[in-house]
Amino acid sequence: MLAVLGFALFLLGLPWLVTNDYYINLLTLSLNHAIIVVGLNLLMGYAGQVSLGHAAFYGLGAYTTAILTTRYFFPLPLGMASGVLTAGVVACLIGIPTLKLKGHYLAMATLGFGVIVYIFFNETIGLTGGPSGFTGVSRLHIQGHKFTDRSYYYLVSLVLTGVVLLSLNIIHSRIGRALRALHSSETAAQIAGIDIAKYKIFVFVLSALFAGLAGVLYAHNIAFVAPSSFGFNFSVELVTMVVLGGMANVWGAVIGALFLTILPEFLRIFENIEILLYGAILIVFVIFLPEGIAGAIVKFFTFLKTKRSDGAGGK
């Protein structure tokens, strides 16, 4: 609880450190990514189910609200709710057959799903605008007051804080234990009375709802959606954020999303070798911090603690 409060204060103060509105937008985008990654971490890090198609749920959320509010004149709240819900309903339909698959097969199935959704965004030009994207999405406003870049940042911060809080609450409950149990041993989890199929679908749908929520926030911020934002590459990037940040650690997910969204911006100045550096940094992190950034931080503090208690014990 204290950690969440501290996190909220940190997000509140962050814009004071940056002067340029461009960086505010970058922060907003990275927090938006964090919303997806926290959900994906529940699925991957805690429940051990790998999804290579989460960009699709992000896209479904974004496109649904974009199309409904623009073409069918849905009021904003209703369109946004529909976006989140669509991601959840689709996840439920996809999850029931695919979550029976284990390990690599689940990853393959979700990959296939992601590719299909991507093709759908590209090809149904009449509905989605096709490869050139869908324009004219209205910027979020409340009773005529349009959100500025800065206030939108605060909105996304608020949503992310809520998502983090809910995720932590789930993890510190019988549901969180059930998810970790089925990650470790599906057999033993069942013997503990855990309906593993139900929990897998639950966490899959929940992570898709978070992704859909992020998609909705994205669409009404950028006011433009294009398929290229929701392709396979982005799905892999999301998985990388989970792993690099730290599996089975909610804060790790946030760190991973912020780090990998902001890092490329800092590498811009290297121009030609930008992508090489990006790759090298990933490799170094995975080799030296196999448990992710958050895992390394936890280890460091446990190390300090044991060192101190060893010292007190007179060893």
Added chain:
Amino acid sequence: MGQAGNNILDCRGLAVTFGGVQALRQVDFSVEPGSITAVIGPNGAGKTTLLNVISGLVNADAGTVVFQGEDITAFPPYKRALAGAVRTFQNLEIFHNMTVLENVMTGSHRRIPYTVFDSLLKTPRYWREEKQCLQYAERELEFVGLLDKKDMPAVELPFGSQRLLELARAIASSPQLLLLDEPAAGLNIRETGDLGRTIRRIRDERGITVVLVEHDMDLVMRISDTITVLNFGEQIARGKPLEIQKNHQVIAAYLGEDDNL
């Protein structure tokens, strides 16, 4: 044996085939409430298969499993656990990503039925039942003597303690029937002695009926009320320990060979 209704567990005509191998052929197996029933037999006799069928991990080709008067033949494993029949594993299935305490708390899953919304919003019900869950878990850890290690990662426990942890996790669900698959495998003589006493206490103090599959004859003879002997997927004898020790068929099929080990 045999009067349905009196027994906590009644298996009738169980048959299981793996490829061409008949792991179980027409096995009847019943357990009286409050008893410690051992299942013994040479390797490949079908003992573990019998436990797997009872706990639902293997589906029988034929036969029925009736638990506390309810036909659970078609139940998936988790429903059998919810009904009150839990087990441990020969090759330990502890949750490696949790602490000792969390392992046992997970065992209490079925006793704290609060919903997703209770956990999302941390309602009073969440706090109340989580507190209960903690009490259940600490009680069982104390019961098996692992309370002082509750905050350790479960994987860091020595092998013998991991067995006790599995036992604690199983009884933390407050089952009516506990199935133990070779609980003494890999334990030394002293640890096996302690285990025997713990199993007895589970029955005596908690009133949990115990079924164990075990190779350690000393342990089996010492703690069992009833012994069922399987050989090549068939029941060849059933009786009290002394009767089994004198049974010629059993000696021929099993004990004679075991002495040579």
